[in-house]
Amino acid sequence: MRIGQLVNIGFGCIVITTAIIHIFNQINWWVYVVLFSIWLVCVLLGSWFIRLNYFFKSLHSKPNHTEQQVAITFDDGPHSKFTQDVLKLLKTHSAKATFFLIGKHIEENPNVVASILKEGHTIGNHTYSHSTTFGFFSKTRVRKELEKTNALLREQTGKNIQLFRPAFGVTNPNIAHAVKALNLIAIGWNQRSLDTTSLSEDAIFKRITKNLKPGDVILLHDTSEKSVAVLERLLLFLKTKDLKSVTVNQLFQIKAYA
Secondary structure, three states: OOHHHHHHHHHHHHHHHHHHHHHHOOOOHHHHHHHHHHHHHHHHHHHHOHHHOOOOOEEOEOOOOOOOEEEEEEEEEOOOOHHHHHHHHHHHOOOOEEEEEOHHHHHHOHHHHHHHHHOOOEEEEOOOOOOOOHHHOOHHHHHHHHHHHHHHHHHHHOOOEOEEOOHHHOOOHHHHHHHHHOOOEEEOOOEEOOOOOOOOHHHHHHHHHOOOOOOEEEEEEOOOHHHHHHHHHHHHHHHHOOOEEOOHHHHHOOOOEO
16 A cells, blocks of 8 residues: 555545544544545645655665665667667666656657667656656556657567656556556656755766665756766775666566566
C-alpha cells in the first residue's frame, strides 16, 4: 500500500471520528478547515517529491550499497550537441549512464539515440512533450504520452522500454495509473543537481558531491554547456573516490527492456 493511500485512509478515519464527536459535542468549523489543509499539503508534497513514493513506488537510490557504484542519469535529451558532448566525456572516463529521453526530441535526433545505445548506455521514457502542465493531464493523455514515446523508441531501436521518469518528477494518481497499465519501472533520484537553475557550476558540483555515496542516483540534464562542465568535474571526482558510474539497471539489478 502506497503512502498516499495510507494518508487518505488515516485522514478519512480522523474526519469520520471528528464528525461523530461533532454529533455529541459541537466542533468549530475551522477544525475541518485545518484538517483539509493538512491533507492538501500532504498531497501536494507527495505530488512534487518523487522520493516520497506517495502515489507509486520509484527507485531513488540503493542504500548501504556494498559496491563502489553510483548511477548518473540525464533528463530532457537527446540534444544534437550536448548529448554528444556528454557521450564523449563518458567514453573518456569509461563511465556508463542512463538517458531519459523526450519523445519530440527523439524525433528530431534519432542518430543521437543510436549513439547512446552504441556506447552501451541505457535509455528510458521521459514523456513525449515534457509539458509544464504534465501533472494536470488526464489518465488517457498521460498514457498516450508514454505510449507514443515508447513506440518511437521501439521503432528506432527495436527495444521495449521499461524505465520511466515523469516530467519534473511529478507524480499523481493519473501517472500512477499509466505506470501500472504499461508495466513501467519508475526511476527517481536522491542527488538532484539543479543544473537547469541559475546556480553556478561550482554550486552545482558541490551540491552533488557534498554527501555522495555508493548507491546514489544523480540527476543531470544533457541540455547545456554548464551541465557538461559539471559532468566533467564529477567524473574526475568519482575517480578520486574510487566510485564508478553505472546504468540504473545495473545498480538496481533490473531489466531496462522487456
